[in-house]
Amino acid sequence: MPVLTTRLLLDTAPLRDSPAFRRLWLGQGLSQIGGQMTVFAVALQVYRLTGSSVAVGALGLAVAVPVVLFAAVGGSLGDRTDRRRLVLWTSSLQAGVSVLFAAQALAGLHSPGLLYLLVALQSLVGSVNAPARRACTPRLLPRRQLAAAAALNALTMQFGAVAGPACAGLAAATWGLTACYLLDALSFAAALYGIARLPAMPPQGDRPPGRLAGAGEALALVRSRGELAGAFLADLCIALVASPAALLPALCAERFGGHPQTLGLLAAAGAVGGVLASACSGPAGRIARPGGAALLCCAAYGATVAALAVTRSLEAALLLLALAGAADTLAVVFHSTVVQLSTPDRLRGRISAVEFVVGVGGTQLGRLRAGTLGALLGTGTAMLGGGLAAVAAAALVSVAAPAFTHYRAAEAPAEA
Incomplete structure (x- = not known):
């Protein structure tokens, strides 16, 4: 491959050099697709139940409020405890919330209020998970590879934004919305494996006083x-x-x-x-x-x-x-x-x-x-x-x- 092309393409050195980062990245990539499938399914289910675009837009509020209220707590926990253990527990809880989404769809509960509650719960757990998960990467890679890691993480996010809704549309049309939620829950298996294989990440330096x-x-x-x-x-x-x-x-x-x-x-x-x-x-x-x-x-x-x-x-x-x-x-x-x-x-x-x-x-x-x-x-x-x-x-x-x-x-x- 020409040198110019090699320099232009995504730098995959973090994936080659760090097996732990590679497993974390692959698991997170699959989970990102599953997460977007749930975003698609929830919006479609709320619209079917209410017929209101305002009701769909209100899902953003159900996401934003827990983030504002609890992300600081999550960040503090990420600096006070073992980050690997915290991310493993919260990722397991996120998988459980996806199972609850599937259960309500399978049971035919037809409750927009329950959907808002589950979205808020999912956001709350994510508010604790995301800061600690992001803070794991610098423990796995040398500083010179952090920019490449950021690009790799951006790739999974953007690819999930394309593939997730496409897969969700196909799954919803073929098997119904329950399938979208179940596939999201199953996608956590790869993420949990990647997290479980991380090294221990205890706090460094003095713990925050509170x-x-x-x-x-x-x-x-x-x-x-x-x-x-x-x-x-x-x-x-x-x-x-x-x-x-x-x-x-x-x-x-x-x-x-x-x-x-x-x-x-x-x-x-x-x-x-x-x-x-x-x-x-x-x-x-x-x-x-x-x-x-x-x-x-x-x-x-x-x-x-x-x-x-x-x-x-x-x-x-x-x-x-x-x-x-x-x-x-x-x-x-x-x-x-x-x-x-x-x-x-x-x-x-x-x-x-x-x-x-x-x-x-x-x-x-x-x-x-x-x-x-x-x-x-x-x-x-x-x-x-x-x-x-x-x-x-x-x-x-x-x-x-x-x-x-x-x-x-x-x-x-x-x-x-």
């Missing part, structure tokens, strides 16, 4: 280190300010005929772009200033969303959404690299919790922002304003957080 004090220590670190604050602000440039996901159904109806198949293409285009960006992310690990690169990706995302707001061509819309998905994925790779390199291990669980809250909370609030502005101003105006605002926000972050903009990965201390 959960609230521990969370305060993490927030103090974010305030004192401009590169961390900048990384989280960069994430919000996309998730909160510019994401057009909530406007895609209206865009499809107003400009492209409103067919479900067309909406499916629009919804999947961003994830396809993310998969392609991850697959060609080899150079990401060699970027000297990942913070500045993240902000450029944020600006590029905003520009593509602004262009999407004025296009009337379906082909152009699909291309722009794919480019936006690619920019989003690379921005995540870059700012995640800064966060991992800048955070001492004894605080990684709590800082990962902050990152998780920003990502999930920002995404849900961004959907609310987009939907509200779309209803008030119109789809195109709301989308154009969000895109241009993201470009402006990226420029403001570059000025307000110079430590992030000019952060050099090669100069990061061995233990921040």
